Amino acid sequence: MRRTALAALIACAAAPVFAADQPLALQCGDLFDARSGKLVGARTVVIRDGKVAEVLAGGTAVPGATAVDLAGHTCSPGWTDLHVHMASQSSPQSYSEGFRLDEVDFAFRSVDYAKKTLMAGFTSVRDLGGEVAPHLRDAINQGLVDGPRIWAAGKSIATTGGHADPTNGVNSVLAHLIGPPGPTEGVINSIDDARQAVRQRYKEGSDVIKITATGGVLSYAKSGDAPQFTVEEVKAIVDTARDYGYGVAAHAHGTEGMKRAVLGGVTSIEHGTYMTDEVMSLMKQKGTWYIPTIYAGRFVAEKAKQDGYFPEVVRPKAARIGALIQQTAEKAYKSGVKIAFGTDMGVGPHGDNAREFVYMVEAGIPAAMALQAATIRAAEVLGVEDQGVIETGKRADIVAVPGNPLQDIGAVLKVDFVMKDGKVHRQP
Template identity: 50%
Template sequence: MRLALVLLAALAASAPALAQRTVVHCGTLLDPATSMEPMSERTVVIEDGVVREVVAGYTEPGTEAVDLRDATCMPGLIDSHTHLTGESRKDGYIDAFRLTAADRVLQATQYARSTLMAGFTTVRDVGGSEGADYALRDAINHGDLDGPRMFVAGKSLSIPGGHADPTNSYREDIVGVPDETRGVVSGPESAREGVRIAIRRGSDLIKFTATGGVLSLQGDGSGAHFGEDEMRAIVATARERGLTVAAHAHGDEGMQRAVRAGVSSIEHGTYMSDETMRMMREAGVYLVPTITAGKSVADSARIEGYYTPVVTRKSLEVGPRIQDTFRRAYEAGVPIAFGTDAGVFRHGRNAREFVYMEEVGVPFMDALRFATVNAADLLDQEGRLGCLAAGCTADLVAVSGDPLQSAAAMLDVAFVMKDGRVVKREGQFVPLPARPE
């Protein structure tokens, strides 16, 4: 008898664990990876964090049934341009001297949760400092924190005095002269070293500033930075290690150099010409438009004292142009991946980008495709993220309204699932379960 019990215990220990099964009943399912038309009355069957099948009608409940029959379901959203370790505020430039990496990580835990609660289960985080973005990504991946899945660039690469040079306008005897370890490079060999350092630190992609920018303390907001030889060195070094490259760019010449150098995306694209649009379309280079950032910086610049005078001037010049550039690029057939530049404005407001796209005539299903299929492709995650079909990661969001009638419905996400775990239900956050002792 004792031997039989031992054998039964051994068999039980060796048997595979039963799969965790959940079914989600969706009144309407929107999934551009499957169809550009809405699908009514669908059941998404999930096992161990992966979609096993999507069937017509409502199946019998599994281990757990989620009733979203009065809601519109869609894949977890992807924001291709965020900065989760910071957030714009009045007089925020002093934070470079006030905040430590630990401070930034603690703040970022709240920014990450706000982003996830807004329905964005994945982000491409394209610029952090002091390693805070790596730490945040890893803590989320380990299950220690709630937040979106992060693909991080680490410190953006910049020329000396460029948009991502952290010492612009500060005294050299106090802040020093930055080198590759701080993301400031000069010449092809230095550019290669900057990429290698970023990879060593754990970057998932590389970002460099191909032109000037808006919120940095440098006077030029759109002029070309980096020679094309330097850009090619960045792209080639990244590709050798399997990483893609994103190019921040407002000015047209910098964009054209970056496209010829082989980048995967142009971020912002404010002064993009028709010729650059043609080049991007032919090369398959994505535009990540960040309309919300453009509108936000222009609004903030109208608040007295919010920015320094030089940043105020650039914000009022550049910000209002981005939405119309996006419209032209969309009409020209440029590949587009959804991205907002969250951090330039308050985190958790990412879905406003859908509203701004709708304002210039973009149908919601196209905008949703930008935030799912296209954004997943940019991350080299097509077929895994941004979809709700067999084999896709079980990221699912739902809204009570109908975004096909008004994109403003996306501003009120009622339900969020990430990796098969419900993290928001009926508008309320569902915290991580306690760890077993």
């Protein structure tokens, strides 16, 4: 990324409502215990130095701490969206913008997207594909920009012509000038390429690896579900990623590609549209997580009805595949597959992430389990133990919504308190 792109991020920093080092006592009307999946009643949550210092009985006065009145609200651990793309947001212009805009343009946009995501209650995200994300992550970590904590994949890894091949749809003259992409650009065709591509992501500062195990909906290519890696290639990626402490997320719509990804040892299957009983059984056997991204499926299915929103090569895929994801989530839940929360936001408008909770409940997933999917379960997917619960010593990532989200999941769309690392970004 050019230095001007980082300067763009710095210029958009916002001032906090409370200083992160100011002791606070959150007077919560109710509290969601992510471990049990239950509401445990009124609690006073004491925040010091960016951590949860104590969890006391509701209404407890805490000398020296500033009280924050959250009566009538349910406090929850900050939410995590495990599948976002912070540098982009789909529109009818998306396919031409890659040729017209510079990375600094996408960097400017990402600042706004990050703020909207945080203000919607998402204190952490896993960005699964985008070269801007590692730089945005660093700017947020340095306090230069307000946004969620980011686990960044950087460039997704694909095969030639696969969902994340950056030259898909490029004419022959431009393709000749660019040359065939290789592992440095995230395109592989062998086991050795696979290892090199992971090591390149490490070199570039990624936190997680993303592969596109099958075709995709929005790529400029005919197939949305054909398998695009061998099991051996997936295994080489997973084994090499493990050397660096990385998990591997696999975009997958088609059954065979999904099966190969699970057999290869990936951490999670993203989307999972044509997931079969055999694949579900393998996932349970291997402990593979499922990230449904119902929001993205519904969004693209709806936009496929609009003339001109998608290129014609994309439109039938969006209509066919997008409409099925919610049904798959229902089947996976009933089968006992491990489910965590992700939206594929960037397909739809950033800041609308919480609507995924509503769609999960519509699919038959209990509200408590949907909230766990975005808190303690998401932390398990990320391999971290210091977030996802409101407990002494954990990160002070807390959101609050009016009412009882277990009775009315629509409450998650009304977030009016957001704290990340003890810093209040939004309050009633």
